Amino acid sequence: MRLSQGGKSAIPVVLFLIVGFAAPLLAVIWFSFMPPRSFSFGGAPTLENYATIFQGTNYISFLWSLSLAVTAVALLALVCYPVAYGLVRVFGKWAMLLTLLFTIPLFVSENIRLYGWVLFLIKNGVLLGTLKSMFGLQLESILFSLPAIILGMVYVYLPFMLFPMTLGISMVPNETRDAAFDLGASRWQVFKEVELPLSMPGVVIGFLLTFVLAIGAIAEAKVLGGQRVIPITHDIEIAFTYSQNWPLGAALSVLLMLVVGVLVLLALRRFDLDTFLGRR
Amino acid sequence: MANSSKISRRNFMQQSALWAAAFAGAGSVLPGQAFAAREKELNILCWEGYNSAQVLDPFRTSKGATVKAESLTNDPTMINRLRAGETNVWDLINVNNPWARKVMHPEKLIKPLDRGRFEPFFGSMMPEFKAPYKWAMDEAGAELLGMAQRFGPYSYVVNTDKISRAAAEDQGWNLWNDPANAGKYGILESDDWNVFNICLIAGFDPFKVHSDDEVAKFTETAKRVFKGAKVVGDIATMNQSLIAGEIDFHMTGGTYSASPARADGHPEIRGITPKSGPMAGGKGGVAWIEITSTVNNPELSPLAADFLEYVQAPDIAHTVAFAEGTFNPVAQMGNPDCFKLFTAEQLDAIQWDSLAEEMGRCAEYDIVPDYDKLLDIMSAAKREASAG
Numbered sequence: 196m197r198l199s200q201g202g203k204s205a206i207p208v209v210l211f212l213i214v215g216f217a218a219p220l221l222a223v224i225w226f227s228f229m230p231p232r233s234f235s236f237g238g239a240p241t242l243e244n245y246a247t248i249f250q251g252t253n254y255i256s257f258l259w260s261l262s263l264a265v266t267a268v269a270l271l272a273l274v275c276y277p278v279a280y281g282l283v284r285v286f287g288k289w290a291m292l293l294t295l296l297f298t299i300p301l302f303v304s305e306n307i308r309l310y311g312w313v314l315f316l317i318k319n320g321v322l323l324g325t326l327k328s329m330f331g332l333q334l335e336s337i338l339f340s341l342p343a344i345i346l347g348m349v350y351v352y353l354p355f356m357l358f359p360m361t362l363g364i365s366m367v368p369n370e371t372r373d374a375a376f377d378l379g380a381s382r383w384q385v386f387k388e389v390e391l392p393l394s395m396p397g398v399v400i401g402f403l404l405t406f407v408l409a410i411g412a413i414a415e416a417k418v419l420g421g422q423r424v425i426p427i428t429h430d431i432e433i434a435f436t437y438s439q440n441w442p443l444g445a446a447l448s449v450l451l452m453l454v455v456g457v458l459v460l461l462a463l464r465r466f467d468l469d470t471f472l473g474r475r
Numbered sequence: 476m477a478n479s480s481k482i483s484r485r486n487f488m489q490q491s492a493l494w495a496a497a498f499a500g501a502g503s504v505l506p507g508q509a510f511a512a513r514e515k516e517l518n519i520l521c522w523e524g525y526n527s528a529q530v531l532d533p534f535r536t537s538k539g540a541t542v543k544a545e546s547l548t549n550d551p552t553m554i555n556r557l558r559a560g561e562t563n564v565w566d567l568i569n570v571n572n573p574w575a576r577k578v579m580h581p582e583k584l585i586k587p588l589d590r591g592r593f594e595p596f597f598g599s600m601m602p603e604f605k606a607p608y609k610w611a612m613d614e615a616g617a618e619l620l621g622m623a624q625r626f627g628p629y630s631y632v633v634n635t636d637k638i639s640r641a642a643a644e645d646q647g648w649n650l651w652n653d654p655a656n657a658g659k660y661g662i663l664e665s666d667d668w669n670v671f672n673i674c675l676i677a678g679f680d681p682f683k684v685h686s687d688d689e690v691a692k693f694t695e696t697a698k699r700v701f702k703g704a705k706v707v708g709d710i711a712t713m714n715q716s717l718i719a720g721e722i723d724f725h726m727t728g729g730t731y732s733a734s735p736a737r738a739d740g741h742p743e744i745r746g747i748t749p750k751s752g753p754m755a756g757g758k759g760g761v762a763w764i765e766i767t768s769t770v771n772n773p774e775l776s777p778l779a780a781d782f783l784e785y786v787q788a789p790d791i792a793h794t795v796a797f798a799e800g801t802f803n804p805v806a807q808m809g810n811p812d813c814f815k816l817f818t819a820e821q822l823d824a825i826q827w828d829s830l831a832e833e834m835g836r837c838a839e840y841d842i843v844p845d846y847d848k849l850l851d852i853m854s855a856a857k858r859e860a861s862a863g
Contacts, residue, residue: 232847234559252855255862313712317719336721339706421706422664425861433854437666438847439551 220452227446234441244446253447256427257454263416263426264409267348271356271405272398274349279360279397280390294361298354309347309418316343316419339421347415352408356401363397364390399466403459410455427451517778519544520553520561521569522765524625524798525786534785540778549667550574557584562771566779569767572610573842575620580613585768586775587618588783594619596787601809603834610766610839621768622783624795625803627825628748628833629668629840630760632728634717636743643724647749647759650724651676651696657703661713661725668727670849671761671840673697680754681761682841685849693849697856707857710735710801717744730825731763734802738824746826748833755838762837764806789813797821804830 198206228240231247282290300308315321316338326332337343367390375385391398413428422429427447434444517540519525526544535542547553550570557568562584570579579585597606604623611621631650633643643650650656651672662669674681677696679689705722706712714736716722729746736744752759767786769779786795792807793816804825807813817827826833843849 234555252858252862255858259861310711313715317715318721319719338721417664417708418712421661421704421708421712422857423706423861425858430854430858433666436552437549438850438854439555440847 223445224449226442227449229442229445231442232438232440244443245450247443248446248450253427253430256425256430257450259416259424260410260412260426260428260451261454263344263348263412263424264406266345267352267409267412268356268402268406270345270349271352272402275353275356275360275401276364276398279357279364282361283364288365290361290365294354294358297357301354305351305414306418308351309414312343312347312350312419313338338419339423341420341424344415344420344424347419348409348412351412351415352405355408356405359397359401359404360394361397363394363400366397367393395466399462403462407455407459410451513774513776514778515540517542517567517776517782518565519567519569519782520556520565520770521546521567521767522548522625523800524795524803525569525767527798527800529794530786530791530798533791534782538778538781542778542782549665551667554579554584557770558582563773565770566772566776567767567782568770569765571840572764572766573840575766575768576610576613577842579768580618580620583771585620586771587613587620588622588769588780590619592780593622593783596622596784599810600806604806604809610764621766622787623764623766623806624786624792625805626762626764626834627730627803628746628760628762628830628837629727629729629731630672630746630748630837631724631726632713632717632733632744632746633724634720634722634743635745637723640745640747643747644750647752648672648676648678651700651703651726654703656723658705659723660704661706661708661716661722662701662704663713663725663727663732664707664709665727666850666853667846668761670843670846670853672726673700673853674843674849675752675754675759675761676700678753680838681843682754682838684844690845690848690852694852694856697853698859701853701857701860704860714741714744717741730830731801731803733826734824735800737826738802738820742823746833748829748836750836758836758838760833760837761840762834763840789816793817796825 222236225236227244228242229236229238229244230241231243279290279294282293286293313320316336317323318336318338319327320336323334323336326334337346371389371393372385375389380388411428413426413432416422416424416426416429428451431444431447431451434440434447438444515538519542521544523546524530526546531542531544534540553568553570554574557565557579568579568585575585580587594606597604597608597611600608600623607616607619608623611619611623613620631643633640635643638650646653651660671681673693673696674685674689677689677692679685679692685693701707706716708716710728710732713722713725713728713732717725718736718741729748731746733744733746749759751757767783769775769783785791787807789807789810789812792805792810792813796803796805796808796817802821802824804827805813808817822828
C-alpha cells in the first residue's frame with residue numbers, strides 16, 4: 196500500500212505523537228502489570244497491583260476525587276454561566292477580551308496562589324484577623340477543611356470554565372434571540388429554548404475541561420485542606436515517592452485514566468458536540 | 476518480544492540521560508568542540524540547601540564549572556533513582572546516615588573516598604564526629620564512604636506559649652496519646668519519619684522487625700493519630716499554623732523544621748526531644764546526620780571530591796548551615812574558625828543552647844526493616860481518616 200502525499204507529510208507528526216504521547220502512556224500501562232516495588236519493565240506480568248487496589252481502601256480516594264470534581268464543576272457552572280452571560284450581553288464582542296483578564300492569575304504558580312488563600316483564611320490571618328481587630332468577632336477558621344478545598348478548586352479552575360462558556364454564549368446569534376421574543380416567547384422561554392441549547396458547546400467543553408482538571412487536582416487538598424481529604428492523585432504521589440512502589444502508582448494512574456476516560460466518553464455520547472455545532 | 480525483555484527502565488534512564496547530555500552539550504559548545512568534558516561538570520542529588528546559589532555559585536566561579544543540583548525531600552526516592560540507573564548521571568548523593576553504609580555501599584551505588592585526603596577533616600569536626608566516624612565508614616570499618624556535615628534532633632515541635640518546653644519534654648510521645656489533644660496538633664508531610672514516630676507513640680522501637688502485636692498496635696495508633704490531626708502539611712504550613720494558633724504542636728519536627736520560624740523572630744516555636752522513650756537506653760528522640768558520598772559513576776567528575784573538600788571550609792560550612800530553606804547545625808562547628816562565624820541569633824535559631832543535651836537523648840536515624848509494610852498501613856490510616 197502506497198502512502199498518499201498527505202499521509203507521508205503526516206509521518207513526522209505521527210512519530211512525534213507515538214514517542215511523546217502514546218509511548219509514555221503505554222509504559223505506564225505496562226508498568227502497572229510489573230511486580231510490586233520493582234523498577235524494571237522486564238518482570239513477569241502480574242495483576243497483583245490491581246488486586247491490592249481492589250482489596251484495599253483506595254476506593255475512598257477515588258470517591259473523594261470524583262465528588263470533589265463533580266462539586267467543583269457544579270459550583271463553577273453556577274458561578275460562571277451568569278458571569279459569562281453578563282459579559283456577553285453587556286460587552287458584546289469585547290467579552291472574549293475581558294474574559295482573558297480572568298486568565299491573568301494563571302501566570303502565577305497555583306501553589307503560590309493557594310498559599311495566598313492560606314494567609315487569607317488562617318486563624319488571625321487577613322480575614323479573621325481583620326474581623327477580630329475591627330469588630331471584635333472571633334470566628335473559627337475554615338482552613339484545613341472540605342469547604343476550603345472546594346473554594347480553592349473553584350478559584351483555580353474558574354478561568355477554564357468561564358472562557359469556553361463565554362465563547363459558547365457569544366455564539367448565540369442576537370437575531371435568533373430577537374426572533375424568539377418577536378414570536379412571543381417569555382424571557383425564561385428564550386433562555387431555556389434558545390440561549391441555553393445554543394450555548395451548550397461552550398458549556399459542555401467547560402464542564403469536560405474543568406472535570407478532567409479537577410479530578411487530577413492535588414494541591415488544593417494538600418494546601419487548603421491540610422490533607423484532611425486524600426484524593427487519588429495523592430495516593431499516586433505517595434506510591435511513587437515514599438512507598439517507592441512504582442507499579443502500584445502506575446496501576447492507580449491507569450485506573451484513574453480509565454475512570455476519567457469512561458466518564459468523558461459517556462458525557463460526549465450524551466452531549467454530541469458535532470450535533471451542537473450543527474455539523475450533522 | 477525478544478527485545479522487549481531487554482528494555483528496562485534502567486536502559487531507558489541511561490538513554491535519556493545520554494540524549495539530555497548530548498542536547499545540553501550541543502547547545503553549550505562551539506562548533507568543532509567535543510562533548511563537554513566531565514572535568515567541568517558536576518551533578519549533585521541532595522536535600523535542599525546544597526542546591527542553593529549561596530553554596531554553589533562560589534564553587535562554579537572558582538572552577539568555571541557547570542554544577543547542577545537537584546533537591547528531593549526523602550531518602551528512598553534519591554536512592555532508588557541510583558538503583559534505577561542514574562549512577563551515570565550523578566556525582567554526589569547527600570542522604571541521611573544509614574543509607575551509605577547499610578544500603579548504597581553494599582549495592583555498589585557509591586564509591587569510597589580517599590581516606591588520606593578526607594579523614595583529616597573529621598579531626599576538626601565536633602567531638603562526636605571524630606574519625607573513624609561510624610556512619611561515614613563501611614560496615615567493616617575499612618572504607619570511608621562519605622562526609623558528615625548537617626545534623627540535628629528531629630522529633631516534634633511545640634509552641635512554647637501553649638505547652639512549656641519542660642512539659643513537652645516530660646510528656647514525650649504521650650502528647651499524641653492524650654485524647655484531649657485531638658485537633659490541636661499537626662503532622663509534617665514526612666512519611667518515613669512519621670512511621671518512626673507512630674512506633675514511638677505506640678511505645679516500641681521503630682528500628683527493628685516488629686511482631687504481629689506491635690503491627691496491630693501500630694495500625695491502631697496510626698488511625699487514631701491521623702484522625703486527631705488538624706492538618707498534615709509541609710514545613711511552611713506547620714510553622715504558619717503554629718504561629719497563627721491553628722495548632723499547638725506537630726510531629727515530625729526539630730531544629731531542621733523549627734529554625735526558619737525561630738530565625739524569623741518566633742523563638743516560641745521550639746524543637747523538642749523527649750526526655751525518655753522506648754528505644755535502647757530509654758531514648759525517645761531520633762536524630763539525623765547527613766552523609767554525602769561520591770556516586771559509583773563510571774565517569775565520576777573529579778569535581779565531586781573537590782566539592783566535598785570545598786564544603787569543609789569554615790565559611791562554606793557556615794553558608795551550608797544557613798543556606799536557604801532550613802537552618803541546621805553542622806559538624807564543622809567543632810572548628811573555632813567556623814563556630815565564630817555564627818551570630819547569637821543564628822545560634823538561637825538552631826537551638827544551640829540545648830543541642831548537645833538533645834542529641835544525647837536521641838537514637839540515630841536507622842533503617843526500619845519492615846518499613847514498606849508499616850508505611851502501607853500508615854497511608855491507609857491517613858486515607859481512612861479522610862473518610863471521616
